[in-house]
Amino acid sequence: MATTAGTAADRLEELRASVSGRALEEGDAGYEEARRIHNGLIDRRPALIVRCQNTVDIADAVRFARREGLEICVRGGGHNAAGRAVVDDALMIDLSPMKGIHVDRDAQKARAQGGVLWRELNRETAAHGLAITGGAVSTTGIAGLTLGGGLGWLMAKYGLAADNLLSVELVTADGRILDVNAESDPNLFWALRGGGGNFGIAASFEYRLHPLSMVVGGLIAHPIEAAGDLLRFYREAVATASDDLEVFAALVHAPDGSGVKLAAMVVFHTGSPEEAERELAPLKAWGSPLVVQVEPMPYPVMNTLMDANYPTGSLNYWVSSFTTGISDGLIDVAVEQFATVPSTMSAILLEHFHGAVCRVGVTDTAVPHREEGWNLLLPSTWLDPADTEANTAWTRETHAAFAPHLAARRWLNYLGDDQGDEAIRGAYGPNYDRLVEIKRRYDPENVFRHNHNIAP
DSSP states (O other): OOOOOSOOOHHHHHHHHHHHSSSOOOTTTHHHHOOOOTTTOOOOSSEEEEEOSSSHHHHHHHHHHHHHHHOEESSSSOTTTOOOTTTSSSEEOOTTTTTOEEEETTTTTTEEETTOHHHHHHHHHHHEEEEOBBBBSSSSSSSHHHHHHOOHHHHHHHHOTTGGGGEEEEEESSSSSEEETTTTOOOHHHHTSTTTTTEEEEEEEEEOOOOOOEEEEEEEEEGGGGGGHHHHHHHHHHHTTOOEEEEEEEEOOTTTTTEEEEEEEEEEEEEESHHHHHHHHHHHSOOOOOOEEEEEEEHHHTTTGGGGSSTTOOEEEEEEEBSSSOOOOHHHHHHHTTTTTTTTOEEEEEEOOOOOOOOGOOOOOOOSOOOEEEEEEEOOOOOOOGGGHHHHHHHHHHHHGGGBBBOOOOOGGGOTTTTHHHHHHHHHGGGGGHHHHHHHHHHHSSSSSSSSSSOO
């Protein structure tokens, strides 16, 4: 974009004329919708929103923000609970209109732009009998999830989304456009696989795909009175799980809105129906379940099973930490705390890390979380703003009650907006110092700081 020396209004009009997308100020049609993200708790007003259509739009927006002294925030799918995609008085670079996807069936690869959601990528890859690890809620964007590591149902079989990343088209803090891969810049490519949005704006991603169409999955739910016994059974049952099997355990509420508390396992299997039945049979047979809804389904359907629990516009406050195991003490805390949960939409969730995700070295990517074990997530969700204080307080108190059973390690994409340097170091672990050095090289002025920031 050429630069003129006119007024700020003149320069804005020049930006509007140059970009393929729209540049929105408060009062413009579409501004209110564009500033809203998944988490209804976030209510912020950027000075300008550039709704990008392509990579050059991103680069022009970055250069404009730098010249005008505007801070930059970046929206991909807008699903992250921390809400850092939106910043008051900043220039929001909105990738959500960028929906291009191309699948190369023969090469088993896909290229997808930064505004794509997992349900969109899953649908496109499934048409070719292919799949990739991509979250557990289909309305999540591919960009933030991948840059933060990208856990999901397929992580035991094929590793994280970041482990399947082949290249990134990246716009840097000075507006350059780079094609980053293991050959072109191994250090930067290493950092993009788990370092979050600290190094640039990812305009598109190239992924390695895997042959997969049908899976077996679903829900096994028990009365809440069985919670302690169920979690102890779960601890032992998944100790020898194959790479084909992923099981999350949760204390949840019935999805019918009744508020009935349940102890549940969400199961997922990538093997043949016969292999799935053999490995899932003990999980289905244990105890006296109220619900056993486990059946063959297309892989994209599995990624929608939890969507209804996280509606757009709901209020969210999330905290998580890896555990030191599932001890009887941790189980006792889970049962006690869930008894006092203020929202019928909130849960206590245990995500099992094993298999392929744990066969990558701690320093091979920026994601350091390669130990077998569990991540504990408290995804607190509610609808009435009057309930915000009660829900955030319960979440903090519950996380504190778990403290004796938690490791220092944290999952990057689950960090809340009010968690500081200790949590960020827990997310990056032993890779933090190397990430700082790469940050100094590519963003020494910390232009991309509205994220879980690595300060240069």
